[in-house]
Amino acid sequence: MPAPIARPSPGHHPAKAPLRGDTFRHAPARPAAPATAAGSAVSATDSGIRFDRVTVTHGRTTALDSLDLTVEPGEVMALLGPSGSGKTTALRAVAGFVRPTSGRVLIGGHDVTDLPPYKRGIGMVVQQYALFPHMKVAENVAFGLKAQRAPRAEIPGRVAEALDMVGMAGYADRHPRELSGGQQQRVAIARALAIRPRVLLLDEPLSALDAQLRSDMLAELARLHRELPHVSLLYVTHDQVEALTLADRIAVLESARLRECGTPHQLYRSPRTAFTASFVGTANLLPVTVRADGVEFAGRHLTVPTGDATPGATATLCVRPHLLGLGTAPDPQGNTLRGTVTEVQWRGATHRLHLTVDGHRLMADLRELRETPPLGTELTLHFAPQDAALIPADIQPAAPAGTPANTPTDPADGGPRHA
Numbered sequence: 001m002p003a004p005i006a007r008p009s010p011g012h013h014p015a016k017a018p019l020r021g022d023t024f025r026h027a028p029a030r031p032a033a034p035a036t037a038a039g040s041a042v043s044a045t046d047s048g049i050r051f052d053r054v055t056v057t058h059g060r061t062t063a064l065d066s067l068d069l070t071v072e073p074g075e076v077m078a079l080l081g082p083s084g085s086g087k088t089t090a091l092r093a094v095a096g097f098v099r100p101t102s103g104r105v106l107i108g109g110h111d112v113t114d115l116p117p118y119k120r121g122i123g124m125v126v127q128q129y130a131l132f133p134h135m136k137v138a139e140n141v142a143f144g145l146k147a148q149r150a151p152r153a154e155i156p157g158r159v160a161e162a163l164d165m166v167g168m169a170g171y172a173d174r175h176p177r178e179l180s181g182g183q184q185q186r187v188a189i190a191r192a193l194a195i196r197p198r199v200l201l202l203d204e205p206l207s208a209l210d211a212q213l214r215s216d217m218l219a220e221l222a223r224l225h226r227e228l229p230h231v232s233l234l235y236v237t238h239d240q241v242e243a244l245t246l247a248d249r250i251a252v253l254e255s256a257r258l259r260e261c262g263t264p265h266q267l268y269r270s271p272r273t274a275f276t277a278s279f280v281g282t283a284n285l286l287p288v289t290v291r292a293d294g295v296e297f298a299g300r301h302l303t304v305p306t307g308d309a310t311p312g313a314t315a316t317l318c319v320r321p322h323l324l325g326l327g328t329a330p331d332p333q334g335n336t337l338r339g340t341v342t343e344v345q346w347r348g349a350t351h352r353l354h355l356t357v358d359g360h361r362l363m364a365d366l367r368e369l370r371e372t373p374p375l376g377t378e379l380t381l382h383f384a385p386q387d388a389a390l391i392p393a394d395i396q397p398a399a400p401a402g403t404p405a406n407t408p409t410d411p412a413d414g415g416p417r418h419a
């Protein structure tokens with residue numbers, strides 16, 4: 001049964017709805033007819049996206065290199081990666097705005113590579129709202145429906161339905177300039193939803209908003225997706241918090257290539273590459289040698305799970321800064337490191353200490369540090385064996401001390417929700 005999309009109640013009129021721009025509205029949980037985007041060649045009951053070895057080149061630049069990735073029906077997939085890694089290119093290939101140099105794009109199992117954008121049954125939201133300034137909110141939302149040649153009589157009801165879903169029912173007669181940034185983005189989302197897409201593409205939709213609004217909108221997007229559980233979401237971001245919060249799975253891109261794909265929990269707790277470890281969360285990456293019952297780091301033994309790593313092999317040990325504690329380990333199995341403080345950053349809930357441990361750089365996020373240790377202080381830190389993840393060194397070498405940390409925004413103190 002396809003997901004119902006909220007329908008306005010009989011007599012509902014957007015102009016008479018109460019003004020509400022702060023929260024999306026819960027859709028009533030009642031069934032509706034299967035959604036059909038008029039003019040779309042992709043049936044509204046089809047969902048899911050498949051990149052089948054998709055390569056996109058622009059002259060000598062490879063923007064996307066042989067991407068193989070499946071987004072399941074109803075799944076939220078975040079494309080996470082640094083600037084220029086190919087995220088937007090992947091999204092635009094699904095939308096039909098970029099043609100793959102090779103490979104195929106499938107939506108709902110149908111090959112859409114040769115279809116124009118308006119026949120793909122997709123909704124798209126981009127960073128800068130992209131509303132037509134001369135059109136009122138209702139006209140903006142109706143735009144996609146008209147482009148798809150939806151029956152004229154249906155359009156007002158569907159516009160009202162979409163605005164209602166994003167809590168903007170009372171704003172139909174305003175112009176975009178009369179709305180805040182957050183409200184404009186809600187209208188942009190309503191416009192994307194109005195065609196009842198089975199695939200919703202979001203390209204950094206929150207990055208123009210301030211931090212508080214971004215956090216609120218993130219929660220509302222999650223709720224909206226719960227109300228439309230059969231719609232697949234492809235969500236481009238370089239913000240790990242957005243990816244960790246919203247996504248069922250995260251695909252990490254680097255230099256046009258897919259580095260790793262997994263659940264937020266997998267990527268955070270057991271990254272397979274040092275790049276993922278440092279991009280999804282903040283990581284201490286230590287060069288180690290695998291031993292029978294742990295690893296050797298800078299001449300000392302550390303007890304950590306080694307899985308099927310071969311004794312004698314070099315590897316990288318990932319320890320999250322917030323999982324380091326001050327002092328010797330309370331547990332006899334715990335590991336101890338001794339380092340010299342080189343920098344202290346007060347971050348409100350925590351102090352971030354930068355230390356060198358036998359020439360290797362380390363960060364520790366410590367709570368309740370009563371006194372700020374002076375630079376040069378020698379400190380002992382500990383971590384539990386199960387709080388470290390071993391990364392095979394042949395995938396990516398560890399960053400040596402002195403290189404800039406690849407630490408984008410931190411997840412909430414104490415780690416991400418999924419961890």
Ligand SMILES: Nc1ncnc2c1ncn2[C@@H]1O[C@H](COP(=O)(O)OP(=O)(O)OP(=O)(O)O)[C@@H](O)[C@H]1O
Pocket residue numbers: 058061062063064081082083084085086087088089090238
């Ligand atoms: N039309 C184009 N012509 C030439 N090069 C392009 C074009 N579009 C993208 N590129 C290049 O392809 C690469 C990937 O670009 P893309 O926009 O997909 O990256 P991104 O990960 O979305 O980056 P950002 O986070 O900065 O938006 C970049 O090196 C970019 O310069």
